[in-house]
Amino acid sequence: NAGVMQNPRHLVRRRGQEARLRCSPMKGHSHVYWYRQLPEEGLKFMVYLQKENIIDESGMPKERFSAEFPKEGPSILRIQQVVRGDSAAYFCASSPSHPDPRNEKLFFGSGTQLSVL
Amino acid sequence: TQLLEQSPQFLSIQEGENLTVYCNSSSVFSSLQWYRQEPGEGPVLLVTVVTGGEVKKLKRLTFQFGDARKDSSLHITAAQPGDTGLYLCAGPSGGSYIPTFGRGTSLIVHP
Numbered sequence: 001n002a003g004v005m006q007n008p009r010h011l012v013r014r015r016g017q018e019a020r021l022r023c024s025p026m027k028g029h030s031h032v033y034w035y036r037q038l039p040e041e042g043l044k045f046m047v048y049l050q051k052e053n054i055i056d057e058s059g060m061p062k063e064r065f066s067a068e069f070p071k072e073g074p075s076i077l078r079i080q081q082v083v084r085g086d087s088a089a090y091f092c093a094s095s096p097s098h099p100d101p102r103n104e105k106l107f108f109g110s111g112t113q114l115s116v117l
Numbered sequence: 118t119q120l121l122e123q124s125p126q127f128l129s130i131q132e133g134e135n136l137t138v139y140c141n142s143s144s145v146f147s148s149l150q151w152y153r154q155e156p157g158e159g160p161v162l163l164v165t166v167v168t169g170g171e172v173k174k175l176k177r178l179t180f181q182f183g184d185a186r187k188d189s190s191l192h193i194t195a196a197q198p199g200d201t202g203l204y205l206c207a208g209p210s211g212g213s214y215i216p217t218f219g220r221g222t223s224l225i226v227h228p
Contacts, residue, residue, distance in 0.1 A: 004159070033215065035218075041220070042205070042219065042220035043160070043205065043218040045210075045217065045218075056213065056215060091159050091160075093159070105162055105165075106162065106216060107162075108159030108160050108161070109159050110157070110158050111157075111159055
């Protein structure tokens with residue numbers, strides 16, 4: 001299966017712990033997006049990365065959240081000192097090229113459900 | 118930020134019925150996309166509409182982009198239980214190319 005792979009599917013953390021969410025884009029895709037989904041709020045954009053570069057992080061909280069997409073390996077969304085409000089489904093999507101609103105195709109992974117106790 | 122308002126929020130119908138869901142904005146979009154998301158999975162792209170007035174068909178699903186490119190609709194003919202899911206519209210936000218999503222319409226089709 002050459003789709004977008006996210007792991008883990010479910011992650012349980014206690015308040016104050018760190019959460020690391022991984023995303024391997026589709027083969028040949030060099031652009032990664034992270035979204036957070038809450039039932040009442042829908043999908044909210046967090047960050048857009050290319051290999052080794054953060055292109056747009058306007059949707060990501062300034063504190064405790066960080067993202068990377070190294071030259072080798074998956075993209076990582078890291079949440080430090082988690083709080084209960086961080087509980088949500090986190091989705092990663094990838095695309096093959098520079099985003100073009102007329103032709104953009106985002107391929108989503110199955111998400112990571114983060115639960116903070 | 119250009120907001121996308123979707124209606125209705127919830128829809129519960131019987132198999133065989135027709136339905137239409139809407140995606141509206143006060144802003145003009147260069148394109149709009151429709152996705153379907155099933156429980157526990159990520160959204161899957163159904164279609165992209167680009168030209169004002171454009172109509173695209175995908176089997177029993179008909180997508181229309183408004184003439185002014187501010188709204189879009191999705192019509193499903195003879196709905197089936199397999200159509201159950203969350204239907205999301207998305208479009209590039211402001212000067213960015215990054216898709217912004219509406220909150221979605223949750224559709225349940227009962228056998």
